[in-house]
Amino acid sequence: MDTEAVRSFVLAAEFGQLQHAADELGVTQQAVSKRIAALERELEARLFTRTARGVDLTHDGQAFLPHARSIVAGVDRAAAALRPGARPLRIDVLGLRSAQAVVLHDYWRSHPEIELDVVTLRVNDPRVAAAAVQTGEVDATFRSVLDPATLPRDVRMVHAFDSPLELLVGPRHPLAAASSLTPAELRKQRIWVPGIARESEWADFYDQLATTFDLRIDAAGPNFGNEVLFETLADSADVATLIGARDRYLWPAHHDLRRIPILNPALAYPLSLMYLGTNPHPALRDFLSHLATLAPAPAPSWHPTWATTPSHSGRKQPATWDT
Known part of the structure; x- marks a missing residue:
């Protein structure tokens, strides 16, 4: 269905004049007349009757008008959504x-x-x-x-x-009391990062990180979400994970988890x-x-090769x- 023909029909119905509709659209009256005629052929219904004053809606035209207005409004909303600045x-x-x-x-x-x-x-x-x-x-x-x-x-x-990384550990972890750590101090520690997805940039990041600093990055097991991860850390004496310094996480106070900056290099x-x-x-x-x-x-700070x-x-x- 030609949306411009529908728009021409709506304006002609509102003005009661094909010429006024044409003026609004910036086209000729003949163009509006042809659009409406084509629309009537497509719908197999007569939408207007001509009068001395202009045009009047038929019963079919009256039935079609609210739907036509909805079509025009939807097209206008769709166009506005694609214009930068006219949408969020x-x-x-x-x-x-x-x-x-x-x-x-x-x-x-x-x-x-x-x-x-x-x-x-x-x-x-x-x-x-x-x-x-x-x-x-x-x-x-x-x-x-x-x-x-x-x-x-x-x-x-x-x-x-x-986003500099921090080590997140529970209160029983041997590094829990540290105010900061170096990458060298993380060697031989089990750093559990479940759910590292293939094809993601973070998979490559952790591969380079483990190779460069000889770290034990453990991605085993499914990712059941942060709540399960935090509970595991709170109960463990040997499991840690890595989080971003800007990440905003919440956990129950009784978990007593510790965020420890990693420096020299970050x-x-x-x-x-x-x-x-x-x-x-x-x-x-x-x-x-x-x-x-x-x-x-x-x-000093360390970045992966694709930074x-x-x-x-x-x-x-x-x-x-x-x-």
Whole structure:
């Protein structure tokens, strides 16, 4: 069904004049007449009768009018949803307690006038998230494609911020009293990170981390969620896990879990933001500026090989310690 023909019908019904409808649409009266005639043929119903004053709705026209108005309104809403600035900014985060969500919340608190949709795509493969950016399902996603050459056309990836890792342990763990730790002190410790997904950038991050610092990263078993993980840590004398310094987690006070910074070097998880370079949402530019103000990881710091530079240039930097 030709939506412009439906729009012409609605305006002609409201004005009672084909010429007035044509003036509103910026076309000729003949064009409006042809559109309505084509619509009547498609519906196999007569919608108007001509009068000396203009046109009147037939019984079929009266029955069709409320549905036609709904069609026109739906088309207008759909078009508005695709115009940057006419809809909320949609950004994908890995979880609502993740560092990405925390940074996004801090930005929104300082810019409450921004309409924002926080989305969780629940996909592990960053290429799927990149495709969601390309199709407009989201305006941006906090994901990293390890090889930028594989990004879809017009999708850009820039450095967002670094999330230094902390060791999370229960009160019975031998490292529980430490105020800070070095990567060397984590050797031979069981660091349990269940549910590391293949094809994800964090799988590669943990592989490089374990190889570089000779760490025991244990990804065995299914991921039953944070509550089960925290209960296990609280009851264990030998199990630890890694979390981001910006991550916001909650657990019962009686768990008495300890967050211990890892320094010399800090283990910096680099978070990237992917967005469509062509016609980005106006609010996204301001959010990118906000990301540039975030503090870097403590020096010295370690990054994986695919980390991009904080300058948002997209250039690679080696997996070395930054001093």
